[in-house]
Amino acid sequence: MYARIFGFAAAAACIAMPVFAAVALGDAAGSYIIRPGSSSIHFSIGKLGGGGLDGAFARFKGSILIDNSDVGRSQVNFTIFPESVGTGQSRIDAFLRSDAVFDAADNPEIQFRSTSVKRTGDTSALVTGRLTARGKTFQEKFTADLGGLKAGTIKFHVTGKVLRSRYGMDVGTPIYSNVVDFDMTLTGRRG
Amino acid sequence: MSALPKNQTAGYGWTAIILHWLIAALFIGQFVLGFVMVRLSSQRTAFELIQLHKSFGFLLLGLVILRIAWRLGRPAPSLPRSVGPFERRAAPLVHLALYAFQLALPLSGWALVSVSVLEIPTVPFNLFVMPNLPLGESDTAESFWAATHWYLAYAGIGLVALHLAAALRHHFWLRDTVLTRMITASSHHDRE
Numbered sequence: 001m002y003a004r005i006f007g008f009a010a011a012a013a014c015i016a017m018p019v020f021a022a023v024a025l026g027d028a029a030g031s032y033i034i035r036p037g038s039s040s041i042h043f044s045i046g047k048l049g050g051g052g053l054d055g056a057f058a059r060f061k062g063s064i065l066i067d068n069s070d071v072g073r074s075q076v077n078f079t080i081f082p083e084s085v086g087t088g089q090s091r092i093d094a095f096l097r098s099d100a101v102f103d104a105a106d107n108p109e110i111q112f113r114s115t116s117v118k119r120t121g122d123t124s125a126l127v128t129g130r131l132t133a134r135g136k137t138f139q140e141k142f143t144a145d146l147g148g149l150k151a152g153t154i155k156f157h158v159t160g161k162v163l164r165s166r167y168g169m170d171v172g173t174p175i176y177s178n179v180v181d182f183d184m185t186l187t188g189r190r191g
Numbered sequence: 192m193s194a195l196p197k198n199q200t201a202g203y204g205w206t207a208i209i210l211h212w213l214i215a216a217l218f219i220g221q222f223v224l225g226f227v228m229v230r231l232s233s234q235r236t237a238f239e240l241i242q243l244h245k246s247f248g249f250l251l252l253g254l255v256i257l258r259i260a261w262r263l264g265r266p267a268p269s270l271p272r273s274v275g276p277f278e279r280r281a282a283p284l285v286h287l288a289l290y291a292f293q294l295a296l297p298l299s300g301w302a303l304v305s306v307s308v309l310e311i312p313t314v315p316f317n318l319f320v321m322p323n324l325p326l327g328e329s330d331t332a333e334s335f336w337a338a339t340h341w342y343l344a345y346a347g348i349g350l351v352a353l354h355l356a357a358a359l360r361h362h363f364w365l366r367d368t369v370l371t372r373m374i375t376a377s378s379h380h381d382r383e
Binding site for chain 2: 047048049051089091092094095098099100171172174175
């Protein structure tokens with residue numbers, strides 16, 4: 001009896017999981033507002049001799065628009081507030097907020113506006129867009145993997161590399177790498 | 192060659208003289224750099240100057256080790272006969288203290304960067320990664336070594352001032368060779 005129930009549960013799980021994981025981008029069409037509470041924007045900068053400087057932004061906002069007929073016409077926009085940077089070390093946070101790096105007082109927003117979304121698989125896409133920080137704008141690319149779609153909530157895992165020197169934030173190179181690795185989890189709610 | 196034994200020569204050789212002035216310039220330069228870098232409003236410039244201070248600190252440590260080895264190999268020349276008994280006893284003590292500060296200052300700086308919770312790598316002149324001393328990092332240890340480095344710096348520069356005043360007194364007041372023999376190598380060493 002118990003064995004039968006467990007067997008059924010296991011079979012149900014096997015069926016349910018792939019359906020959730022394999023949800024196609026086309027099925028996700030709609031407009032979403034990024035929910036900061038269940039999203040995160042982490043970054044990591046490698047250091048000479050190993051290890052790295054890890055941090056995250058606590059405050060950001062954004063939207064994801066997935067085109068019904070053509071995923072390629074989808075849009076991703078987000079704004080990060082660099083004032084909210086956190087590394088676990090208040091002195092490093094103050095340094096990052098200062099005019100040595102973000103100059104958050106004069107440049108309170110870092111913006112990303114997508115210009116093209118190219119499907120690279122059933123659940124993945126390459127998002128190209130314009131990143132603006134400290135008054136400088138450059139084209140950047142991010143990889144987005146659809147993590148799940150459930151009850152009007154969509155989840156993406158977004159990764160990408162940005163060269164900080166282009167935005168006037170080259171302080172500390174080469175001790176600290178010029179490459180900033182972004183690792184974001186963006187959860188959007190249909191709205 | 193002179194009949195005097197090596198430790199009884201009248202003057203210093205070029206190696207000792209060059210090391211002396213190079214270390215003197217670096218030591219005073221490091222004091223000024225250290226003083227300025229913690230008082231800047233630009234965090235960017237401060238960061239860069241602190242890295243430069245660390246680079247020069249390791250250069251200084253290397254030169255000081257070389258200098259101490261050189262000094263142990265050939266002790267300082269004897270003082271001119273005109274030097275009185277008090278100075279004759281004080282001079283080696285001040286010199287010993289100067290050597291102790293030359294070593295202790297870069298070492299305490301190394302300890303400071305090793306225990307700092309900021310974990311900023313030390314890469315002298317961007318050439319190679321200098322490993323940290325095996326000391327546990329913590330806020331407490333960082334404050335301790337920062338204070339130690341600070342006190343040593345001020346005491347060290349005070350000692351340099353005393354040493355400089357003594358050298359000038361020898362040259363302008365006593366009119367002996369104590370200062371000039373640290374500017375020009377003695378003929379014995381020239382031939383070596």
